[in-house]
Amino acid sequence: MSKPRKPKGRPISGWLILDKPVDFGSTEAVGKIKWLFNAQKAGHAGTLDPLASGMLPIALGDATKTVPYVMDGRKIYEFTVTWGEERASDDLEGEVTNSSEKRPTEEEIRALLPNYTGVISQVPPQFSAIKIAGERAYDLARDGETVGIPSREVEIHRLTLLKVERDRAFFEVECGKGTYVRSLARDFGRDLGCFGHISGLRRSFVAPFAEDMMVPLAELTALEAIEDRDERLAALDAFLVDTSEALSALPQIRISDDQAHRLRMGNPIILRGRDAPVAEPEAVALAGGKLIAIGEIGEGEFRPKRVFA
CATH class of the missing domain: 3.30.2350.10 (Pseudouridine synthase)
Structure with missing residues (x-):
């Protein structure tokens, strides 16, 4: 063997x-x-x-x-939309698919933003990692296929217009999981009747x-x-x-070295004391400041789901 x-x-x-x-x-x-x-x-x-x-x-x-x-976690992006051209990839890499001589005013752009704040419906780009019948959308797009990608709900917590130039506008967005900023640029351009694509994109924050x-x-x-x-x-x-920094949003419990050993063996531990949490679907167990396990709290116990060396 x-x-x-x-x-x-x-x-x-x-x-x-x-x-x-x-x-x-x-x-x-x-x-x-x-x-x-x-x-x-x-x-x-x-x-x-x-x-x-x-x-x-x-x-x-x-x-x-x-x-x-x-x-x-939430994410924050700074991005630039260039007006006048829609592209196959919704960014600088794709070929031009639509064009317009129109350029939006600052007032028109600002009036549009409330429509893109909160929970919105969004269609991911053709060139994306979304799976269609088991195939990545970007693989199908590179083969010349145009596929129907279903829309999905995403959450935009904050959308700010930073600066406006004739051919470009600069934004900052704070958004939830699964948001495609390239789709925002595409849809802005369509709604404003001038077409648009991402020409600059930087992610400045990923919680936590x-x-x-x-x-x-x-x-x-x-x-x-x-x-x-x-x-x-x-x-x-x-x-x-x-x-453990990745889990800072979860409730934390402090445990002894003996309890840490039990958790590492895959066994639950009993939580005692007046201040012991009663029920949590997910919590973090720490011993001596070190991450031991992610688990569930219920019926006076911490039950490990994922254990760390």
Whole structure:
């Protein structure tokens, strides 16, 4: 009987809040960070298009178990819409599909914004990762197919017009999971009768990570010049954010080392005391400030769902 293969890389855990540059894909960025940190596992929380820059949270090791909690968080984007052309990809990469000489006034743009605030119905772009009959929409679009992508509800918490030029307008949007900013630009242009597409996009915030946590890729790759491996990895690890930061929105309980051992074995623990929470569908157990488990609280117990090394 063959022995299971030992995972390659270091069993490190944490979040790297990358400031992704333009013309660098999200999958490419994850691969680069995994290689730089010599990590066993890596994944990201929310794709950024190659033409977009900004915050791309990358989970290493056990932190990949917390990716869904970051995916569900609010996001803030700054984006530029160029008027006069609608494009197949709804950004600069696609071919022009519609054009217009009309340019909207600032008053017309401001009057439109309330229609795009709150819960709205949105059709994702043809060039998107949405699956249609098991195929990615962008694969079908590249093959020349035009597919009917069903609309879906997304939530826009805040939409601000920052500046207006003749051919361009600059916005900031705070939105929920699944929102396509490229679709906003496309729909703005259609409603204003002038067509439009995204010509600039930057993500500045992904809850719960703050903008000042971002690390430029160039700052990380510069550390490749450190010849001593241990020194180089230590310098990189200094940029990691603790895995538990991704779960800051969940209720937290403090437990003993003995209780932590029980949870790591997959067993529930009894919660005692007047201040013990009665019921929570999801909560975080911490011992000595370290993340031990995500679990459910009920009937005086904490029952682990996901356990961390």
